[in-house]
Amino acid sequence: MSSFLSGAWVEIDQAAFKHNFREAQRLARVLLEPVFNRQVEVLSVVKADSYGHGMLAAVKVFRKEGGRFFAVSNVNEAAVLRSGGFRDQILVFEATLTETAGAMVKLAVTPALCTLEMARALDRAAGKAGKLMPVHIKVDTGMSRLGVWYADLLPFVRKVLKLDNIYIEGFLTHFPVADSDRKFTELQSEVFSDTVADLIKESVPFKYLHAANSMGLAGYKNHYFNLVRPGIMLYGLYPDKSLRGKVDLKPVMAVKTRVLLVKTIHRGRGISYGHTARAAKDTPVAVLAIGYSDGYFRALSNKAEVLLNGKRCRILGRVTMDQVIVDISQAGRVKTGDIAVVLGRQKSGEISAEEIAAWAGTINYEVTCNLGNRLPRVLK
DSSP: OHHHHSSEEEEEOHHHHHHHHHHHHHHHHHHTHHHHSSOOEEOEEOHHHHHTTOHHHHHHHHHHTTOOEEEESSHHHHHHHHHTTOOSEEEESOOOOGGGHHHHHHHTOEEEEOOHHHHHHHHHHHHHHTOOEEEEEEEESSOOSSSEEGGGHHHHHHHHHTOSSEEEEEEEOOOSSTTTOHHHHHHHHHHHHHHHHHHHHTTOOOSEEEOBOHHHHHHOOOTTOOEEOOOGGGGTOOSSGGGBTTBOOOOOEEEEEEEEEEEEEOTTOEESGGGOEEOSSOEEEEEESOOGGGTOOGGGTTTOEEEETTEEEEBOSOOOSSOEEEEOTTSOSOOTTOEEEEEEEETTEEEOHHHHHHHHTSOHHHHHHHHHHHSOEEEO
């Protein structure tokens, strides 16, 4: 119903969710299981509302495929999962604000720990609740964001081990340049492995090691990690074009809008705000019900294309808050109420998130997060 009441909407292909999760499982089996000689678990990254695809819908499908471990950005996202009825293990990446310690204990999540202040706050909160709380320790091997610098890890761990109400379940790191600097990423893996080896020598107990995000999982052989952490690939998007042909992914998201009006703009007339485009000749156009308030970037002005009747139609002039104007000269018969595809397939045509990202000067992650978080969703 929402697709008919709204001028623009997102369609989510749940079968594609399933396919991509199985592909992540397959890669984990190929790359890791022969080494560990046991099943490697998939930690599904569902932060940012599953990159705009709908966290609750995604988790529902992933659970049916055997997923039992999910990663979110913050405690609020964890609360959404818990309120949705999901009782599986949740890793929270942002775990530095001590005022969230009580909520994390109450929600029974697993924080990605990197400060002693938070460790002590969690220990106090868990003690008051009579609980023993697992934590994963985030190790900074070159991201320079959240994390304990790898050279400082051992003394940090020794202090955490003295706390009574939390225990170390795992260690993780993150790859910042896996798509652009293979040598540095491989060095990160070695540093992480060597650092953990030092912990093992000191008999530090833990269950999980993980670093393999989508690019790490699909593009590198991480023989010493036993938990994989795919994000963007679960939604059918490639973290780097080099993985096409190596991994079979299916896009989950399609974005569609409706034609509000069909008209002719006569030669010489300016188009949209600022008149950044003018009609070189009498031009048939369609006004579509999507704009930057819906997450369709203003940077796409005079660049992007949409599909009408399966044919590419270029945006003329600036993207406005609620509408865009497109040239329908090559689209055949178009009428008010027709459906245009902004992202996805229509007949033999396709507009990809990567293509939109290139027009806008950004990445495919940002495309789906913006469109998916603002528009109503229809599950298929």
